[in-house]
Structure formats: structure tokens, C-alpha cells
Amino acid sequence: MLIDLDNLADNKPPKKYDVCVCGTGPAGITVARLLAAQGKSVLLCEGGALEYTEESQKLYDGKSIGINDWDAVKNCRLRYLGGTSNHWSGLCSYFDEIDFEMHPNGMSGWQVQRTDILKYFDVAKEILDLPKDAFHIANPWRGYNFKNFAHAMSPPTRFNSKYLEELKKSEKIDLFIHANLTKIQLNPNSPNVQYLQFTNNKKQHFTFSANQYVLALGALENARMLLANNTQLKEGIGNRGDMVGRCFMEHINIRYGRFVSENPSYWKNGKLHLNPSANLIKKYQIGNGVISFDPEFNAVSYGRAQALKQAIRDLICKSESATDLSRKLMDFDCPGDGVITSLIEQSPNLDSRVTLSANERDIFGIPKIVLDWRMNRYDERTVRTIGIEAAKEVAKLGIARVKLEDYILDSTKPFIDIGHHCHQMGTTRMSHSDKDGVVDVNLKVHGLNNLYIAGSSVFPTGGGCNPTFTVVMLSARLADHLASLKQRLI
Amino acid sequence: MVNLSKRRFAQLLMLQPFILLAAKFSPEVTNIELEDDFILVNGWVLLKSDLF
Numbered sequence: 211m212l213i214d215l216d217n218l219a220d221n222k223p224p225k226k227y228d229v230c231v232c233g234t235g236p237a238g239i240t241v242a243r244l245l246a247a248q249g250k251s252v253l254l255c256e257g258g259a260l261e262y263t264e265e266s267q268k269l270y271d272g273k274s275i276g277i278n279d280w281d282a283v284k285n286c287r288l289r290y291l292g293g294t295s296n297h298w299s300g301l302c303s304y305f306d307e308i309d310f311e312m313h314p315n316g317m318s319g320w321q322v323q324r325t326d327i328l329k330y331f332d333v334a335k336e337i338l339d340l341p342k343d344a345f346h347i348a349n350p351w352r353g354y355n356f357k358n359f360a361h362a363m364s365p366p367t368r369f370n371s372k373y374l375e376e377l378k379k380s381e382k383i384d385l386f387i388h389a390n391l392t393k394i395q396l397n398p399n400s401p402n403v404q405y406l407q408f409t410n411n412k413k414q415h416f417t418f419s420a421n422q423y424v425l426a427l428g429a430l431e432n433a434r435m436l437l438a439n440n441t442q443l444k445e446g447i448g449n450r451g452d453m454v455g456r457c458f459m460e461h462i463n464i465r466y467g468r469f470v471s472e473n474p475s476y477w478k479n480g481k482l483h484l485n486p487s488a489n490l491i492k493k494y495q496i497g498n499g500v501i502s503f504d505p506e507f508n509a510v511s512y513g514r515a516q517a518l519k520q521a522i523r524d525l526i527c528k529s530e531s532a533t534d535l536s537r538k539l540m541d542f543d544c545p546g547d548g549v550i551t552s553l554i555e556q557s558p559n560l561d562s563r564v565t566l567s568a569n570e571r572d573i574f575g576i577p578k579i580v581l582d583w584r585m586n587r588y589d590e591r592t593v594r595t596i597g598i599e600a601a602k603e604v605a606k607l608g609i610a611r612v613k614l615e616d617y618i619l620d621s622t623k624p625f626i627d628i629g630h631h632c633h634q635m636g637t638t639r640m641s642h643s644d645k646d647g648v649v650d651v652n653l654k655v656h657g658l659n660n661l662y663i664a665g666s667s668v669f670p671t672g673g674g675c676n677p678t679f680t681v682v683m684l685s686a687r688l689a690d691h692l693a694s695l696k697q698r699l700i
Numbered sequence: 701m702v703n704l705s706k707r708r709f710a711q712l713l714m715l716q717p718f719i720l721l722a723a724k725f726s727p728e729v730t731n732i733e734l735e736d737d738f739i740l741v742n743g744w745v746l747l748k749s750d751l752f
Binding site: 467598601602605606611612613614615616619 | 735744
């Protein structure tokens with residue numbers, strides 16, 4: 211059933227639910243659907259509408275004091291039904307075995323076994339519309355220090371258009387839109403959430419209760435809501451160990467340089483993506499990542515002066531010095547050039563974090579986010595080692611020769627144009643205790659009996675892979691866990 | 701891409717004598733050390749066998 215909270219007449223929720231899920235991205239919708247399939251009644255709340263609106267998106271306003279500007283952060287997220295799946299590229303991959311080991315900087319790793327997550331591999335494939343032969347590697351890499359990046363492409367699945375009708379028709383799920391989460395009320399006598407307060411666009415408040423609660427609002431908003439609810443616990447909810455908002459991670463997108471190839475057969479299917487091997491990661495004590503060799507297509511000139519333009523380009527490209535000069539003046543690629551890009555894992559870093567603004571609030575009175583995204587020396591070592599070792603590997607195999615950027619070769623030079631992939635992770639990380647994280651192995655907030663977190667904010671490390679496939683697998687696992695719990699009176 | 705790639709690659713290797721001279725008299729200013737099989741020339745990570 212679909213209900214618009216803006217049109218709800220009074221504060222009388224129709225019933226008490228088994229589970230209340232906040233957020234309708236891939237994590238929230240997956241948890242809700244799979245719980246409903248097991249007979250559980252679910253309240254599914256979306257703060258935005260069915261489609262994009264500026265008013266809703268504006269509630270994501272905040273400030274960045276770290277590497278990236280806030281617009282880049284804000285534009286990574288979409289505040290309406292389906293969440294970030296509405297602009298997802300569709301690239302699916304999953305964590306390596308080595309990603310589950312403790313990080314070399316001493317921060318704890320995953321509490322759950324990789325095999326426990328991969329039990330939901332086929333479920334996630336179906337949810338994300340992947341083909342049966344997804345992740346199949348046709349030509350295994352024959353190198354030494356790298357391996358193929360196992361990945362597959364979803365169409366991509368838009369959780370808005372794919373699941374809206376199912377949610378509307380569901381007898382088990384009540385989907386509320388314009389339901390802005392504004393308060394998490396704890397029971398004063400027991401470590402439980404008592405109810406959630408939602409506020410509609412008319413500033414009317416509604417309270418809803420359930421046996422279990424799931425926050426699936428994204429890595430920034432999950433941390434924001436836990437920190438902002440600080441009237442009963444001054445440090446916020448689940449923040450006894452001062453870990454909420456910490457260890458914010460992205461995948462670093464940095465340009466490594468260019469390459470020339472003697473052997474274009476390696477690029478006949480497009481980009482060549484490689485992960486470092488476990489041996490390389492251990493040898494240099496670095497993080498994981500993906501380095502991508504992307505062949506440029508032949509530049510084509512258009513217009514009346516087409517022939518002249520093409521001749522000038524060819525002339526410039528024949529001369530190394532003229533090409534270098536042109537590249538200094540503009541983004542100038544020669545036919546046959548290849549560029550090297552990346553998706554590099556960040557180490558969990560306590561100083562890379564989300565906090566709340568001291569003086570800026572949104573229209574519902576919730577403090578705005580301040581994001582301090584940082585890199586550290588582990589990350590720099592990971593970036594440089596992967597680039598240099600990959601350049602050596604492709605040379606050794608006779609596949610290509612690589613010209614690395616100065617800042618890759620010289621560790622005294624700062625990186626230029628550090629980019630990201632809109633993979634926001636790690637602000638409510640999974641851990642053994644509240645000393646180094648926020649949720650336990652079952653994604654339950656430490657110290658509370660009935661509050662859970664879904665999404666990439668629970669990742670203790672980011673791995674060398676795109677996060678959505680793992681988010682869906684973890685969400686399916688969470689749904690199974692919640693469905694297995696006996697109902698508890700609160 | 702095939703032919704032009706080869707041409708660019710050939711261009712690089714045709715510079716061989718100049719690269720070697722440059723490498724001898726003006727060594728790379730980086731703090732990266734490559735293994736014996738490799739040589740770093742003007743940012744290019746090359747095999748020594750590319751040049752000798």
C-alpha cells in the first residue's frame with residue numbers, strides 16, 4: 211500500500227508493524243521486500259516523493275571541509291524512492307577473501323565471514339537483474355601481481371521503477387512517502403527504540419512503532435540521524451565509543467597516466483580492469499583497488515575543415531614534444547593513446563568523518579552534515595604501489611608501456627584532482643564492540659536490542675569493488691536475521 | 701588503434717639514444733626504485749630490454 215504522509219489526516223498509524231525500515235534505496239527496499247516475503251508486516255518510509263524534487267534534495271545540503279566539495283557529495287545521493295539506484299551505473303562486483311582480514315593500519319576488519327555473505331549471491335543477482343553467466347571471466351589474466359577484476363553489469367536496476375508496483379500492491383508493506391525521519395525515541399527503561407517520529411512537509415509529526423527498526427538512509431544520513439538524536443544520550447545513539455560518523459571511506463578515483471600498446475587484442479572488449487593480487491597486497495601492506503586501462507577511440511574531426519583539422523591533429527600526434535605541449539594547453543588525446551583510471555580502496559581512518567554542524571539546521575531542525583573526507587599515508591601508498599606495479603606488469607607481459615603521472619612516481623608531490631566514485635561507506639562500521647564500530651555482526655547497533663543499520667555505512671573496509679552488490683547481499687542477510695527473531699514486547 | 705598504437709610505440713623507442721643520454725646525464729628525480737629489469741625514463745616505465 212502506498213500512503214502519502216502529507217495527506218494523512220491524523221497521527222494514528224494503521225497498525226503496529228513487525229519491522230520499520232527507513233530509506234528506500236537498494237538496501238531499504240531489499241530488506242522490506244524479503245521480510246514481506248516471509249510474512250512480516252513492514253512499514254517502509256521514504257522522506258522524498260516517488261520522483262525527484264528540488265525541495266527534497268535540498269534536505270541533503272551540508273558542508274565539506276575535506277578533500278571534495280559538497281556539491282560532489284550532494285549529487286552522489288538522490289532523495290526519492292529508489293535512492294541512489296536511480297543514477298547507479300549498474301557495475302556489480304564483490305569483496306575478495308583478503309578484504310576480510312584485518313587492515314594493516316590496525317583497524318578491525320569484517321566480523322562476518324565472506325562465505326556467509328556469498329550465501330546471498332544468487333538472491334542479489336536476481337534482485338539486480340544480472341545474467342546467469344555474470345562474473346564469468348573468459349580470459350584469465352596470466353600475470354604475476356594482478357588478477358582480473360570480476361564484475362558484471364546490471365541493466366542497471368532502478369529500484370523505483372522496478373519495485374514501485376509491487377510495493378503498492380503488497381499486503382505486507384505500507385510504503386509511506388514524504389515521511390521525514392525526525393526523531394528516534396528510546397525507551398527510558400530498556401535498551402530499545404520505542405518509536406520513530408516522522409514529519410511531513412506540512413510540519414505535522416507522526417509516531418510509528420515496530421518490533422524492530424532499520425535505518426537504511428545511506429552512509430551520511432545514517433550517521434547524521436544517530437548523532438542528531440542526542441537528547442536522551444548526549445553523545446547520540448549507538449555512539450558510546452565515539453565511532454558514529456568515523457571511518458568515512460570513498461573509492462579514490464585518480465588518474466595514473468597514459469599507455470601505449472603493442473597488443474590491442476587485450477582491449478577488444480573495452481577497458482581492461484585489474485585487481486592487485488593478495489600476494490601484492492600483503493607484500494606492500496596496501497589496500498585493494500581496481501586499475502583500469504581504457505583505450506581511447508580514434509579522434510574524429512567534424513565540419514567543413516574536417517580534413518584540415520584531422521591533418522593538424524595527425525601532425526601534432528607525430529611529435530612527442532608537440533603532443534606534450536598540446537596536452538598542457540588542453541585535454542588533447544592522440545589516436546592510440548590509452549588512459550589509466552582507478553578505483554582505490556581507502557583504509558579505515560578515524561579522522562575521515564561525518565559530524566554535525568554547530569549552527570546550521572535543515573527545515574525540520576536537524577543539524578546539517580559536515581563531511582571531512584581525508585586520505586592518509588596508507589591510501590597514498592596504495593595508490594602509488596598499484597600504479598607502479600601495474601605499469602611493470604603490463605611491460606613485463608609485453609602488453610603495454612605506461613607513462614605515469616609525476617605525482618605517482620614522486621611521493622613528495624601532492625596528488626592532483628583526487629576524484630571519487632560516489633561510494634560512500636563506513637560511518638557506522640561493523641565491529642566486535644562499540645570501541646571500534648557501531649553495529650555488530652548482525653548489523654544491530656551495539657548496546658540496543660532492536661535498532662539495525664543497512665547499507666554500505668556498515669562496511670568496515672571498502673575493498674577493491676563497487677559496493678551495491680554487497681549492499682544487496684548484506685540486506686538480504688539482514689532480512690533473514692530479522693525474520694528469524696521472535697517478536698518482543700517493548 | 702592498432703597501427704597508430706604501434707607507431708606511437710615505435711616513436712618512443714626511436715628516441716632510444718636520446719633517452720639513454722638523458723638518463724645518464726640527467727637521471728630521473730623521483731624517489732621510486734624499480735627492480736633491475738626496469739628503467740624509468742621521462743615517466744615511462746620501460747623494460748631495460750626496450751632500450752638496449
